[in-house]
Amino acid sequence: MEENKMSIKDEFLQVALALVISGFLGMIGNFVGYNHIMPLESLPGMVILVIIALIGWALSKVVLKSFPSIVHISIVGMLATLPVHPLSPIIVQYVDKIQLMAVVTPILAYAGLTVGRDWHSFVKIGWKAIIVGIVVIFAAFFWSAVISDVLMVATGQM
Secondary structure, eight states: OHHHHHHHHHHHHHHHHHHHHHHHHHHHHHHHHSTTOOHHHHHHHHHHHHHHHHHHHHHHHHSOTTSOHHHHHHHHHHHHTOTTSTTHHHHHHHHTTSOHHHHHHHHHHHHHHHHHHTHHHHHHHTHHHHHHHHHHHHHHHHHHHHHHHHHHHHTTOO
């Protein structure tokens, strides 16, 4: 049982390191590519995003383990920014200084390196993985658009 705790601890440290590196690169990308927001100015927002991701990842190891960690991270992020949450205005104020593409770019590069490292396993999956990937991307985009449209209409913003 002790080994399981060590492996979770090691995995947590790896996830935390990857998030810190991605956050650092995201802050640099945010400065270079978007409105020249100084890295120290975007640091609080990036720290908030890293904390949300770590909390969501930790929950994925404890609650509903069969769900991907991104589900838990998304739920934590949504709960943290709900209008009824007392810290929501502060969280939104800081995170608003970070452009999505500045954060996504290093994360996608990291994911690409991970897939590239295990290319033989990826090739074994074959063309089916491409179809599933396209369907997943389409479904995520479609349902995100539907949910945001419904929420905008419900809140009177559209």
